[in-house]
Amino acid sequence: MxxxxxxxxxxxxxxxxxxxxxxxxxxxxxxxxxxxxxxxxxxxxxxxxxxxxxxxxxxxxxxxxxxxxxxxxxxxxxxxxxxxxxxxxxxxxxxxxxxxxxxxxDLRQEQRKGLERARQWLEHEELTQYCEYKPAGIAIHTRGLDKVLAERMVEKVRRGMSFVSGAGELTLQDFDGGVELRIRGxxxxxxxxxxxxxxxxxxxxxxxxxxxxxxxxxxxxxxxxxxxxxxxxxxxxxxxxxxxxxxxxxxxxxxxxxxxxxxxxxxxxxxxxx
Ligand SMILES: [Mg+2]
Incomplete structure (x- = not known):
């Protein structure tokens, strides 16, 4: 210690x-x-x-x-x-x-809408297999992926998610093994x-x-x-x-x-x- x-x-x-x-x-x-x-x-x-x-x-x-x-x-x-x-x-x-x-x-309507739009975008980009859907967020896991691939995926998610996190209701945060869309605050x-x-x-x-x-x-x-x-x-x-x-x-x-x-x-x- x-x-x-x-x-x-x-x-x-x-x-x-x-x-x-x-x-x-x-x-x-x-x-x-x-x-x-x-x-x-x-x-x-x-x-x-x-x-x-x-x-x-x-x-x-x-x-x-x-x-x-x-x-x-x-x-x-x-x-x-x-x-x-x-x-x-x-x-x-x-x-x-x-x-x-x-x-x-309870989530506000704007927060629920943002999460739903994010879910649709992740499905469209065929990233669902990496996603963990939670009551108030979506974790995109990169653990086990090649390091370069993992970085590319996180970068892609950051760019793709700008339409939901930019509104101020949701935020993207890195964690050990991926990135997570969460309720701000x-x-x-x-x-x-x-x-x-x-x-x-x-x-x-x-x-x-x-x-x-x-x-x-x-x-x-x-x-x-x-x-x-x-x-x-x-x-x-x-x-x-x-x-x-x-x-x-x-x-x-x-x-x-x-x-x-x-x-x-x-x-x-x-x-x-x-
Ligand atoms: Mg932990």
Missing amino acids: NSVGPFFDLDAFFKRLKHADKRALLLDYDGTLAPFRLNREEAVPYQGIRVILNKFLELDHTRLVIISGRPINGLRPILGLQRSPEIWGSHGLERFVPDGTYKKV IDKGLAVTAILDELGTNAVAAYLGDDLTDEDAFRAIKGHGVGVLVRSEFRPTAASLWLKPPHELLAFLQGWLEALGGKEWQGKVKGDSS
Whole structure:
């Protein structure tokens, strides 16, 4: 684990956790809890992650929240936990709370029209096979393509989509493995801010993520908790800490549990096959 910029004292952070009124562990999914797979349905968590997250859910001393670009209904089956944690899906557009509450921001007519025009253009250009249609966006995936082909496709999409993103309702954003057409103004930073507001002032929180779309969340958590870049290779980031998955990620999560007094579960992680 490495600090980004000024030294980040992780031991002091874990001590603060112990004395906090409330705690929140906010986690991205793809590339953070789970390695990337060409078939996105096969992107299950790293070995050892499920048993630790189940322990968080069981002990209930920390508000566990997944904040993902995936739609919620696509995320829950591969997450595979004993019970569902709180999930913000589609970059924060939809939210599921463990008491069964589900909320989704309604799209405006102009936004729906823009997405429909984009879908028609992608079909016309025969790019549908690369597309993931979400409740409020379209991700165009280039993972697995030759690098030059991938760059050409992204460039083509950028030019082709100028008619929808130019209106101000939608925006195109790069991510690790493609480009995504999204609703402007809805991002993971807003989700993090909403959760922090609910927690109140004496809360300690962390946000862990890997991608460019996580930078909004890293900026939002500054001053309220720690942003953690989870990535094999470093890149410039607004996070305060950088760790490599899966071993340093597991160590971070184990450190969190240990800071709150739990050691008896450690042996279980070694035997975990999920
Ligand atoms: Mg990610």
